[in-house]
Amino acid sequence: MHALFGLAWGLLSKFTMLQISRRLVSLTALLALVGFVGSASAQDKIDRALREGRYNSQTQHVILKAKPGYAGWMRNLLAQRGKQIDAELPSIEALAVELTSAELDALCNSSLSDGCSEDSRVSPHAARVGGRVPVVKALNRLPKVNTLLGTLGITPYAGGGYGVTVALIDSGITPAAAFGNRIKAFYDFTQGTLRVTPYDDYGHGTHVAGLIGGLQFYEDLQYQGVAPSVQFVGLKVLDKTGGGKTSDVIRAIEFAIANKATFGIDIINLSLGHPIFEPAATDPLVLAVEKATKAGIIVVASAGNHGVDQNGELGFAGVTSPGNAPSAITVGAADHNNSVTRDDDRMAVYSSSGPTWYDGLVKPDVVAPGHMLSSVASPLSSLVKGYPKLVKRGGSGTKFLQLSGTSMAAGVTTGVVALLKQAMPALTPNLAKGVLQYTAIPMHDDAGDAYSALRQGTGEINAGGAVKLASKIRLNVTDLETKWVTIQPHTNIGGQTYAWAGNIVWGDNIVWGDSVYYNLPVWGLNIVWGNNIVWGDNIVWGDNIVWGDGLDDDNIVWGNNIVWGDNIVWGYNIVWGENIVWGDNIVWGDNLVAKKDPTNVYFANDNIVWGNLDDDNIVWGNDDNIIWGNDDNVVWGNSDDDNIVWGNAAVLTGGKGRR
Numbered sequence: 237m238h239a240l241f242g243l244a245w246g247l248l249s250k251f252t253m254l255q256i257s258r259r260l261v262s263l264t265a266l267l268a269l270v271g272f273v274g275s276a277s278a279q280d281k282i283d284r285a286l287r288e289g290r291y292n293s294q295t296q297h298v299i300l301k302a303k304p305g306y307a308g309w310m311r312n313l314l315a316q317r318g319k320q321i322d323a324e325l326p327s328i329e330a331l332a333v334e335l336t337s338a339e340l341d342a343l344c345n346s347s348l349s350d351g352c353s354e355d356s357r358v359s360p361h362a363a364r365v366g367g368r369v370p371v372v373k374a375l376n377r378l379p380k381v382n383t384l385l386g387t388l389g390i391t392p393y394a395g396g397g398y399g400v401t402v403a404l405i406d407s408g409i410t411p412a413a414a415f416g417n418r419i420k421a422f423y424d425f426t427q428g429t430l431r432v433t434p435y436d437d438y439g440h441g442t443h444v445a446g447l448i449g450g451l452q453f454y455e456d457l458q459y460q461g462v463a464p465s466v467q468f469v470g471l472k473v474l475d476k477t478g479g480g481k482t483s484d485v486i487r488a489i490e491f492a493i494a495n496k497a498t499f500g501i502d503i504i505n506l507s508l509g510h511p512i513f514e515p516a517a518t519d520p521l522v523l524a525v526e527k528a529t530k531a532g533i534i535v536v537a538s539a540g541n542h543g544v545d546q547n548g549e550l551g552f553a554g555v556t557s558p559g560n561a562p563s564a565i566t567v568g569a570a571d572h573n574n575s576v577t578r579d580d581d582r583m584a585v586y587s588s589s590g591p592t593w594y595d596g597l598v599k600p601d602v603v604a605p606g607h608m609l610s611s612v613a614s615p616l617s618s619l620v621k622g623y624p625k626l627v628k629r630g631g632s633g634t635k636f637l638q639l640s641g642t643s644m645a646a647g648v649t650t651g652v653v654a655l656l657k658q659a660m661p662a663l664t665p666n667l668a669k670g671v672l673q674y675t676a677i678p679m680h681d682d683a684g685d686a687y688s689a690l691r692q693g694t695g696e697i698n699a700g701g702a703v704k705l706a707s708k709i710r711l712n713v714t715d716l717e718t719k720w721v722t723i724q725p726h727t728n729i730g731g732q733t734y735a736w737a738g739n740i741v742w743g744d745n746i747v748w749g750d751s752v753y754y755n756l757p758v759w760g761l762n763i764v765w766g767n768n769i770v771w772g773d774n775i776v777w778g779d780n781i782v783w784g785d786g787l788d789d790d791n792i793v794w795g796n797n798i799v800w801g802d803n804i805v806w807g808y809n810i811v812w813g814e815n816i817v818w819g820d821n822i823v824w825g826d827n828l829v830a831k832k833d834p835t836n837v838y839f840a841n842d843n844i845v846w847g848n849l850d851d852d853n854i855v856w857g858n859d860d861n862i863i864w865g866n867d868d869n870v871v872w873g874n875s876d877d878d879n880i881v882w883g884n885a886a887v888l889t890g891g892k893g894r895r
Contacts, residue, residue: 281349281351297333297334299325299330299354302348307331319333323487325490327493332481353519354513361508384609385462397654397658398465403469403504407474407478408436408442410434410442410612410614413634414446414634418449418465418466419434422471423470425487435472436614440639445470445612446647448468449463452464453631459610469495489525502533503533504535506525507537509556511557516560524558534665535561536565543584550585552690552844552845553845555591559588562597563666565649567602568584568589570582570607570692578730581679602693603695605648619637656706670759674739676737677737678692721753722753
């Protein structure tokens with residue numbers, strides 16, 4: 237049987253450029269050869285979810301990625317087999333289809349294919365109701381004034397976001413009074429691609445839309461959205477249970493790209509996701525986000541709500557897709573404690589921490605208020621019906637729903653980005669992220685210790701400071717050595733002055749200094765942040781970075797690995813603590829898989845490393861080439877030429893990491 241499987245594999249793999257002019261061979265005949273063969277072989281081009289699912293189900297929902305230029309040939313092969321194509325995803329040259337295990341092996345590993353990913357179920361990123369997230373009993377915390385806008389450093393302004401359009405990819409939008417006539421268009425992707433009257437039978441999308449730009453009556457000013465003049469294009473991808481398909485989300489992103497000019501789409505909000513099953517470079521949802529960014533659309537994504545386990549244990553690597561998209565502004569959740577000042581702001585326990593699975597990217601990029609926020613309710617929605625204790629009637633009689641999660645934080649951030657776009661119409665995706673990160677205010681825990689960048693990115697967004705910075709930029713300054721903005725790097729909030737983070741994080745690299753003060757090429761459109769970008773006078777941004785005035789103790793040189801701040805070094809592998817474990821008994825590895833709960837909603841707990849973040853006990857790099865000690869005692873590199881020394885008394889020992 238294995239010989240027959242090899243024969244079928246070989247036949248299918250011969251569909252190369254040399255045979256394009258030949259008549260297509262029937263896929264039915266090819267698959268007949270492998271129909272009785274076990275599916276334990278050939279898994280190199282199949283993502284982790286499909287590898288796990290193949291042993292538990294007869295067929296799986298698959299996103300089949302074709303090699304560039306081969307999508308048409310793949311479509312013909314599927315047609316010959318009589319397979320129904322559920323969705324075409326032209327932006328990433330992929331097809332959504334249901335396949336058996338045998339078909340999975342034959343098609344996904346063929347020479348026509350770039351591999352297969354599960355058409356995963358996506359879920360909204362509102363934290364679970366009840367349990368360890370005290371949303372119900374916190375209703376008495378409803379503010380008398382709009383402390384959300386206050387802590388962002390802005391005041392209620394009806395004109396905020398004017399001229400800016402957000403594509404909300406979610407469960408829909410109820411045409412409430414708070415949105416007036418600002419819903420430009422509404423399409424339902426759960427029923428194909430239908431232009432219909434706006435609705436929201438789950439309630440999540442309406443809540444997020446209210447945070448972005450709900451305009452309230454005077455009696456309900458405490459519930460005003462961040463940018464209440466913004467316009468919406470509603471793209472419904474989640475059904476009345478809050479579930480949806482990855483392929484539908486991708487189709488909605490493609491729609492936003494194709495209709496960017498028609499509807500004037502500036503921003504996409506993605507308060508949803510699924511666990512990470514493969515590297516970002518092959519993740520279909522990430523690929524779609526990258527396409528949107530290259531088209532000039534700013535994409536805001538929620539980080540996910542996997543920050544702690546059921547016992548309250550802190551977890552890392554819980555960021556979900558598409559929050560792992562390098563170009564997205566990925567947002568974690570903070571609790572602003574219904575106060576204007578930042579002194580009592582803390583990380584929401586459920587907010588997912590980085591790094592991203594597989595790639596080790598630093599996410600989230602920033603955090604924003606997302607805990608116990610009240611916003612517009614969709615009266616007949618599942619959330620309102622299922623959780624009546626979360627519903628409150630405002631002074632005008634309007635119903636409001638209180639939810640928590642990184643979904644809400646992403647909505648708040650999208651509203652702030654709309655304000656930035658209003659202040660600077662030429663704002664690009666890279667610059668939007670840079671401005672938000674640079675002006676963010678770092679957060680501290682109860683003991684006064686700064687949260688790890690893997691939890692908060694550069695800090696909590698500072699709308700007042702970000703808008704001030706963006707509005708001061710002089711686009712006519714093109715000299716790379718002349719500042720295009722001069723501004724004091726601090727903001728007054730609630731009568732107190734807070735310093736900005738003053739740094740930018742991108743992927744697995746970090747830039748300190750005044751980079752956003754110069755009109756650098758990276759702030760333009762269609763810039764790939766990778767191996768060949770020069771940043772300012774002192775930095776080459778990519779695999780080999782040098783910055784500063786000289787190679788002394790305070791400066792850093794690195795190759796493929798990274799130094800983060802003062803206390804963390806990482807590359808590809810990890811040793812955490814003294815026993816090569818993270819937390820009590822968890823070892824970081826690639827063989828962990830996400831599980832499904834009884835309602836078929838994915839949770840990423842098996843992808844997360846649980847334990848406390850101890851900066852003094854991290855070794856994360858290429859097998860045996862990283863040492864961790866105190867701040868002044870780090871050496872790493874692969875050879876004499878690549879070795880990097882940082883500090884006064886570096887020691888080379890060889891602690892091995894694991895994957």
